[in-house]
Every structure is written in C-alpha cells, then in structure tokens.
Amino acid sequence: KAGVTQTPRYLIKTRGQQVTLSCSPISGHRSVSWYQQTPGQGLQFLFEYFSETQRNKGNFPGRFSGRQFSNSRSEMNVSTLELGDSALYLCASSPRGEPTGELFFGEGSRLTVL
Amino acid sequence: GQSLEQPSEVTAVEGAIVQINCTYQTSGFYGLSWYQQHDGGAPTFLSYNALDGLEETGRFSSFLSRSDSYGYLLLQELQMKDSASYFCAVRLNSGNTPLVFGKGTRLSVIA
Numbered sequence: 001k002a003g004v005t006q007t008p009r010y011l012i013k014t015r016g017q018q019v020t021l022s023c024s025p026i027s028g029h030r031s032v033s034w035y036q037q038t039p040g041q042g043l044q045f046l047f048e049y050f051s052e053t054q055r056n057k058g059n060f061p062g063r064f065s066g067r068q069f070s071n072s073r074s075e076m077n078v079s080t081l082e083l084g085d086s087a088l089y090l091c092a093s094s095p096r097g098e099p100t101g102e103l104f105f106g107e108g109s110r111l112t113v114l
Numbered sequence: 115g116q117s118l119e120q121p122s123e124v125t126a127v128e129g130a131i132v133q134i135n136c137t138y139q140t141s142g143f144y145g146l147s148w149y150q151q152h153d154g155g156a157p158t159f160l161s162y163n164a165l166d167g168l169e170e171t172g173r174f175s176s177f178l179s180r181s182d183s184y185g186y187l188l189l190q191e192l193q194m195k196d197s198a199s200y201f202c203a204v205r206l207n208s209g210n211t212p213l214v215f216g217k218g219t220r221l222s223v224i225a
Contacts, residue, residue, distance in 0.1 A: 040122075042216055044215075
C-alpha cells in the first residue's frame, strides 16, 4: 500500500510569489491534514479536509488556503510569499479522522522563500 | 490557547532507558499521542493513550495521567537508531478535531 505522497519535495520561491503544494493520501483515506514545521516550533496545524470539506482551520493568515478533490487528493496554496513562510509543509492522512490520533505523514515539501 | 511542554533535548547512552515527559494545558482532552521523526523523514505514529495508565509496544511504552495533565514516552534498551525527535500530540475532543503537537524533544543516543 503506497504511503502519503507529497510533491514537490523541494522548491525555492521569492517573496511575493505564490506556491501550490500537492498531497496524495493513502488509498481509502478521506481525511487530509496539513501542518507547517519550522525549527524549534514543532508542527503547527494549518487545516484539515474531509470529503472535500474543510473541517478545521488553524490560526494562519488568509494567504494560506487549501482544497480537497473528490479523489481525496489535496492541495494547499500560499500566496504573496513571505520569508517567514520558509518551512517544511507536511501532509497527513487518516481514514476518517481517527480518534486514536494516528496520522500517516508524507515526507513533506520543503519550501524556501528568498 | 493550547500548550504542550516537553524538553527540547535529551541525551542518553546506548542500552539505557530514557523518559520523555509531556505536560499539557489544553481546552479539552481526548487522548495523547506520540510521534517519532528522524532527520529528513516523516513523523511516524508510535502510541496513543486515552485512559490513565501504561501502554507498552515493544521497547516503547507510553503513560498517561489525566488528572495531572501529564504523560511520558519511555524508551528501553536504547539503540543508535532511536536518535530522532519525539513529539507528543493532544486530540482536544472527538475525532473531528485536529492534533495539537508539542515542539518536540530531540533525543541523542550516544555510545
């Protein structure tokens, strides 16, 4: 069974640009969550989608957005990039938002903003 | 706001036992999870506690005390490959709420 796949793995952008990151969850998983990871800050929750609906949203500015498609694949978009957006963006899937707290993470997309 | 506190770094000797603590102050509590992340890798799920007590999975055990808002991850017979970052995470309410993560503990296992 294939794991969570994130593309691209690495990318470099300049301030003011926008970026779109893609996540393909494990087959059969309907919940997709996105987290931002920066050194010393742990994982900060961005948003969660379930069956194409945003179910939860973290405390990030409106420049951060996302969506989920009917095949459960998800994308997140960051517009008007700032230097502080440089981070590892992690996608995680679960069958339906398991109360056990078990998420299956991808290896992330490392974004560098210059 | 939500707060999870865990030590930033821990160093332990190969073959020894190490305990990584996590205290939380959150608006709700449904369960405590632990994740491991090697450098450059994806976080991977280790354990979950919803009720007080100890859960054992091989060399790893996790403990929860809901009354103390406290939990820990215990790693026994440490191996070099256990060098990684370990995160505790709280599910605030039912399965429809996101996991809130601590900032992580970097474990270094030395010979």
